[in-house]
Amino acid sequence: xxxxxxLWLVAAGGGGLAVLLVAACLELPAFGGASHPYGDRAVRAxxxxxxxxxxxxxxxxxxxYDTLGEMTILFAAVLGCVVLLRQTRDEHRxxxxxxxxxxxxxxYALVVLxxxxxxxxxxxxxxxxxxxxxxxGGVVAATALHxxxxxxxxxxxxxxxxxxxxxxxxxxAASAYVITGLACLIGGTAFLANTVLPYGTFNTLSSGGTxxxxxxxxxxxxxxxxxxxxxxxxxxxxxxxEESGK
Numbered sequence: 001x002x003x004x005x006x007l008w009l010v011a012a013g014g015g016g017l018a019v020l021l022v023a024a025c026l027e028l029p030a031f032g033g034a035s036h037p038y039g040d041r042a043v044r045a046x047x048x049x050x051x052x053x054x055x056x057x058x059x060x061x062x063x064x065y066d067t068l069g070e071m072t073i074l075f076a077a078v079l080g081c082v083v084l085l086r087q088t089r090d091e092h093r094x095x096x097x098x099x100x101x102x103x104x105x106x107x108y109a110l111v112v113l114x115x116x117x118x119x120x121x122x123x124x125x126x127x128x129x130x131x132x133x134x135x136x137g138g139v140v141a142a143t144a145l146h147x148x149x150x151x152x153x154x155x156x157x158x159x160x161x162x163x164x165x166x167x168x169x170x171x172x173a174a175s176a177y178v179i180t181g182l183a184c185l186i187g188g189t190a191f192l193a194n195t196v197l198p199y200g201t202f203n204t205l206s207s208g209g210t211x212x213x214x215x216x217x218x219x220x221x222x223x224x225x226x227x228x229x230x231x232x233x234x235x236x237x238x239x240x241x242e243e244s245g246k
Contacts, residue, residue: 050199051208056128060214064192067214068177071221075174078225082167085232101150109151116144124219128208134215138222146230154238163231166224173221180213 029035046057059067120141127133149157180192187196192210200207 047202049194049209049211050202051211052129052203053127053131053133055131056133056208056211056215059133060128060211060218061194061209064181064194064210064214067218068181068192071174071177071218074222074225075170078170078229081229081232085236087235106151109147113144113147113151116147117141120144120223124216124223125205127215127219128211129203129205134218134220135222138219139226141219142223142226142230145227146234149234154234157234161227161231163228166227166231170221170224170228173217173219173224177214177217177221180210180217184210 042058042062043054045062046052046054049057049061051057051061120137120139123132123137123140124134125137127137145161146157148160182191184193184196185191189195192214194209194211197209197213199209205212
């Protein structure tokens with residue numbers, strides 16, 4: 001296929017997409033209107049399944065299959081970074097030099113670390129009740145661990161985050177999400193359908209059916225994935241050197 005043909009194909013595809021986008025925009029309701037069919041249905045479905053946080057209901061109930069795709073993208077991205085940032089034959093590990101950090105910064109990091117870690121876990125655990133959830137809480141919990149890099153040193157950080165275990169945790173969490181969906185199939189419903197567990201009492205930790213389980217799986221997957229990702233980048237910046245010493 002020559003360049004001219006490729007350009008015509010791109011122009012035809014882009015033109016068709018532009019027509020569809022314009023047609024869709026013309027059919028949008030007026031700004032500030034009183035008609036919100038998707039929002040009304042989402043809230044109604046959330047309340048019927050005793051999920052206080054409608055966003056969590058949308059992510060882990062009404063479109064749980066889409067969230068599985070998002071989690072898979074993150075998993076694949078981290079896997080790609082691990083492969084690309086692996087130690088090569090012409091590299092070696094050097095002993096990391098202690099960073100010069102001001103004492104007030106060290107003290108602040110050590111004080112904030114447990115607070116940030118508990119905050120991340122709290123956000124994950126209460127994802128079906130209040131704003132937040134597995135994605136947000138996982139990022140907070142993972143980055144909180146790295147405050148130890150500022151509060152102590154790189155060796156202390158390595159001791160509390162053995163990368164191999166977090167890689168296993170990432171895979172286990174991703175598998176747990178899929179297994180929950182398969183359990184729904186075994187229970188006689190659709191994949192990831194929120195109909196196999198009791199919905200519990202509204203606005204409690206045990207409410208929402210499968211939503212808390214899927215939210216916890218996402219929280220664990222995101223936390224482990226971010227830890228592994230940051231570990232590989234820190235290895236490149238702190239420990240791994242080329243044979244020439246660069």
